[in-house]
Amino acid sequence: MSLPESYTQYPKRGEGYDHDFYDWSNIHTRAPVRWPDDKSVAVFITVNLEYYPITPEDEPFRAPGHMVTPYPDYRHYTVRDYGNRVAVFRMLDAFAKAGVSASFAINAAVAERYPELIHAVQAGGHEIIAHSTDMNGTIASSMSEADERALIADALARLEKATGEKPAGWHSIARSQSWRTLDLLKEHGLSWCADWVNDELPFRFTNGLVALPSSVDLSDRQIVAVQQHSAEAWAQMMRDAFDWLADEAEAQSSARVLPMQLTPYIMGQPFRIAALEDLLSELAAREPAWFAKGSDIVSSWTAQQSET
């Protein structure tokens, strides 16, 4: 099987990236950042509130965590539902006890179906951000622009109607975007998204949208559900990450963001929740820690960018 000549030609080979989504810069040569009250590590908690239809769809792709067995998959449908009925309330209590706030990435269907849960999230002082329609609402370049625009518009309209809040932030299912997603999010009035995993500070995309850090390797889904570590091992990783970032921020007189990505049906299980509670109370007591909602991180960062 031979390859065309074009396979060893490189039209985008040149300084900077092979795309125009954002510019290159390395973190330690940027103007220093500092969080409110001179804090250096913003702990950015996101909690995914997900509704998995028992009728999964495979276009553009089946979401991680979706149905596994032949129809009807009671096992996975109900375990996911456990997150919204039981486990998330453990998390809300844990946040209240530690005095921290979080950003809840919510499928529109969850907001419509479980208003009591939305009230509890709002009463806790947390932020609501958009997380598509339901877990069939995945995005990739294989879908048409019209379909993607309709999906985003539908998710935002339904979430706003059900919660009374217009979200500023977006989190894609599996962090998956298409070539068009950043522009469509901007077009629909969003100001930030947390899908790209390439940085530990916010940065601005070319179109003006702000990227908040996300992490492949520190989500409970990746560490506990995929790699099958214990909740305690995950908490140890978070402590190690926090300590390193605090030291590095101090050494560079700057700041960092530590994403903590939680899924109620995973970390909210009875035998795991204590590891999260202990971690939260321990980190909340650390002097450099600023537990912050996504929009508060964006506001603080944006204000410092315009100063420089």
Place this chain on the structure above:
Amino acid sequence: MREGSADPGLYDYHPYNDRKKIVWPEGKTCAVWVAPNLEYYEIDPPVNPQRKPWPKPHPDVVGYSYRDHSNRVSHWRMADVMDRHGFPGSVSLSVALCDHHPEVVADGAARGWEFFSHGIYNTRYSYGMSEAQERAIIEDSLETVEKATGQRIRGWLAPALTHTPRTLDLIAEYGLDYTCDLYHDDQVQHVKTKSGKLASIPYSLEVNDHYGFNVYGMAGREYADSLIKQFERLANEGEKSGTVMCIPLHAYLIGQPHRIGPFEEALRYIAADPRCWKARAGDIIDSWRAQQ
């Protein structure tokens, strides 16, 4: 290689218990080399019919931005840790990184690191390349790295570990001294090629951070422990044999904030051991060659 044969004829069988002892400089028993992969993955590469570049339709935002973390954040974090414990890098380089992010390459060069080629991009696979295309990527690698760093590359790690039956013969013909693509030994070995003098240097898949984290799913602390165990065993055996330990790294993996601390402790441990020779790949090949 012997194309089409069951045994590709890359090297002769030499049992570990019947070899001349290799002694590293100053009587060290284990040569330890650290191999950071400095890579560029394209967001929208052409598709090779034998391997898809990304699991998702392009752009694969997570896959792409995961690797981009190296070039924005974690390269410097990893490199500073290596410096603190006296380990130079021997870099497996996507040579197009010299064009896209010359700052990263210049940083490695300023730290005294050695560079070898890991292809043009880690998203352009050798499968199906014509001889002319393969020669072009070797010549491109030689020219690009020399222009960027002043160094003439001496080694090769195939892009994304993709080969053709002629790759080893070609790199030997161009005068390269070592390949990192063969995993059959804990010592440097001769590789059979049509011309030139090519040696295999132990690189490692088993203690590669990619395998540690994304194949075996280790925690950072477990990976650090496995490096210490690997070193202890190889340093002990090296008293009789003279061993090589490679620590192949990717900044976007080892340089994540939850892993770099335990990794630094492992490097500190290994660096403090008097049996450890902190070497670059080319130094190891030169010392071994002088003992043949």
